[in-house]
Amino acid sequence: MTDVVSIDPRTGAAVETVTTETTPDQVDALVAAAAAAAPGLEALGRTGRAELLDTLADALEARREDVVAVADRETGLGPGRLNGELTRTCFQLRLFGEVLREGSYVEATVDHAGDTPMGPRPDLRRMLVPLGPVAVFGASNFPLAFSVPGGDTAAALAAGNPVVIKAHGSHPATSQLCAEILAAAATKAGAPDATTGIVHGLAAGAALVAAPQIRAVGFTGSLTGGKALMEIIERRPEPIPFFGELASLNPVLVTPAAAAERAAALGTGLVGSFTLGGGQFCTKPGLTLLPAGPDGDAVLDAMAGAVRDAAAPVLLNAGIAQGYRTLSERLRGLPGVTTVATGTTGEDTGGFTATPLLLAANGLPDGLTEECFGPLGVVVRYDGADELFALLAALPSSLTATVHRGTGETELPGAVSAALRPRAGRILFDGFPTGVAVSWAQHHGGPWPSTNTQHTSVGTTAIRRFLRPVTWQDAPAELLPTELVDGPIDLPRRIDGVLVLP
The missing domain is CATH 3.40.605.10 (Aldehyde Dehydrogenase; Chain A, domain 1)
Structure with a gap:
């Protein structure tokens, strides 16, 4: 044995x-x-x-x-x-x-x-x-x-x-x-x-x-x-x-208005989310779409600073640690991909530590959207709505998609969320996807490959x-489940097409 x-x-x-x-x-x-x-x-x-x-x-x-x-x-x-x-x-x-x-x-x-x-x-x-x-x-x-x-x-x-x-x-x-x-x-x-x-x-x-x-x-x-x-x-x-x-990429879109309003908070929040739990959440935001220009630069600078300050987490097992090293090196070798910032390298204790990384890419080269389990985030810049929606159309399906918008902004966020809805099971606004509340209204699924x-x-x-489902036809009352017997009962039922509450 x-x-x-x-x-x-x-x-x-x-x-x-x-x-x-x-x-x-x-x-x-x-x-x-x-x-x-x-x-x-x-x-x-x-x-x-x-x-x-x-x-x-x-x-x-x-x-x-x-x-x-x-x-x-x-x-x-x-x-x-x-x-x-x-x-x-x-x-x-x-x-x-x-x-x-x-x-x-x-x-x-x-x-x-x-x-x-x-x-x-x-x-x-x-x-x-x-x-x-x-x-x-x-x-x-x-x-x-x-x-x-x-x-x-x-x-x-x-x-x-x-x-x-x-x-x-x-x-x-x-x-x-x-x-x-x-x-x-x-x-x-x-x-x-x-x-x-x-x-x-x-x-x-x-x-x-x-x-x-x-x-x-x-x-x-x-x-x-x-x-x-x-x-x-x-x-x-x-x-x-x-x-x-x-598997899930969980893209995050930052509108130009959001970047202009709160660049520093967005940058630190994004890094906090993709490094949370060592970056080993299924809802980790693996890809961030930032606007071109100074406001997007400010978000990226804040992200870079937060990554440089990030400690190397301990990953769950040797396989995940090796997978992180292998995939992060592969991503860094893709055309148009550069390393923006590197976090603290952990002390060599023989454990399964991983160095946080922030990468930037020009567009979406093949392989960039593969899920990377571990403390790694990728940023892609967009210049204008046409380029943004072309990027959205090329994304794989995910458990989540997130839109960060400016105060009162609805037009662009509405169009983006409509484009993302076929590709996500949960659409978030002005937050981060790594929190999954347990509730009556929660959904944790999405089109393939996030779920099947x-x-x-x-x-x-x-x-x-x-x-x-099972249907009983012309069954005597004594052979029916309690939930289907006529008379008052302690649960909602639809009777002859009408919803009846207890």
């Missing part, structure tokens, strides 16, 4: 052996147990699953000190960032409890039997039901909010699906600890055994996706990793949904990924 070793990214040294990689037989057993748990988890009902999610959040809060300490040692992200991430993780678990109690997510719809312009209609009742066991792949850059106890896990459990999680190799000890906390809390809440499970190792992840009982896959990671999992799914006798959040789906992985509608 192959050991699963936990590495300290600050030193590059192995700290402990966490477990051994999960064997194919063990994967099969975990998935079979999850399938057996599915009916019992659904039978808890909306109220029971809401209490389950609250119990999971309470259990993580109770172990906050332990979880943050292990996660900091494995990621180098720091206690401040990780405490905030754990708070977010618990919040999203409880938010999905609110989704369950409110109930509209099931889309309960009743059409009573009767005459219609098309002729007689049978009694039809429709709602969304759980898919079955879901495979979730933990992300490297969010060891809590997008990993074992993360948003995909919360949404899948809320929908009524057991979850088997593939631990990320960057933080196996954090993943194992969180998995143990979740399993114990699920038992305390009365959920079936195997409501949650965990596997370790690349081969185990591949076996998990191929397992016939798995009904959907949630993945946050690289475009390459996502494509590999999609290929496994294509080879399955029965295809299943793959919900991947993959129209569904979001953040916000309450993330639950929709792990549900499917």
Whole structure:
């Protein structure tokens, strides 16, 4: 058996052996147990699953000190960032409890039997039901909010699906600890055994996706990793949904009016955003479009100063650090690309540090718009509206697009946002994309290659990924789900075409 070793990214040294990689037989057993748990988890009902999610959040809060300490040692992200991430993780678990109690997510719809312009209609009742066991792949850059106890896990459990999680190799000890906390809390809440499970190792992840009982896959990671999992799914006798959040450039446009008003604030804010968390956010603004002329120069000068003052962050693992070095050198070698500023070079401790970089380019040479994980930003200048809209038309799709505008400015920002809307899942004004609030109105997706789906992985509608519709026709009342029985009920429903509130 192959050991699963936990590495300290600050030193590059192995700290402990966490477990051994999960064997194919063990994967099969975990998935079979999850399938057996599915009916019992659904039978808890909306109220029971809401209490389950609250119990999971309470259990993580109770172990906050332990979880943050292990996660900091494995990621180098720091206690401040990780405490905030754990708070977010618990919040999203409880938010999905609110989704369950409110109930509209099931889309309960009743059409009573009767005459219609098309002729007689049978009694039809429709709602969304759980898919079955879901495979979730933990992300490297969010060891809590997008990993074992993360948003995909919360949404899948809320929908009524057991979850088997593939631990990320960057933080196996954090993943194992969180998995143990979740399993114990699920038992305390009365959920079936195997409501949650965990596997370790690349081969185990591949076996998990191929397992016939798995009904959907949630993945946050690289475009390459996502494509590999999609290929496994294509080879399955029965295809299943793959919900991947993959790669994103997240362009930022600064209008001439904005540059004239607040050059210094824009420059420092942009650098703060693309270096946040070591530049390892999926919403990192990788490309900034600045106007030509003195006002744009002032923004660029402020960005350069902020980069020169920026310390070298510790990246999450050796692969990300090597990828950053390789891609940053490739970008610097593209035609028309120059290095504007270089940050502090970290002390050589053997860890996975990265030097912040600010590059400038003439236009968009081939390869410039590839996502670069790490503290690197690229600036492209535009001279006039025609040049700006030509650049916008050449951008790849992203999770986000941002417009910084002058006070009261609407004409150019409106035209730019219209041009960006086909290429982004979230359009921001006068802010920075690296904050992704968890809320009812949030969306965290976008056209390919940012995601491969129209569904979001953040916000309450993330639950929709792990549900499917079923219609009951002429069913006796005693065989209907509670949500579809006639009479007063505690959730919104559409009855004979009319929305009825509880």
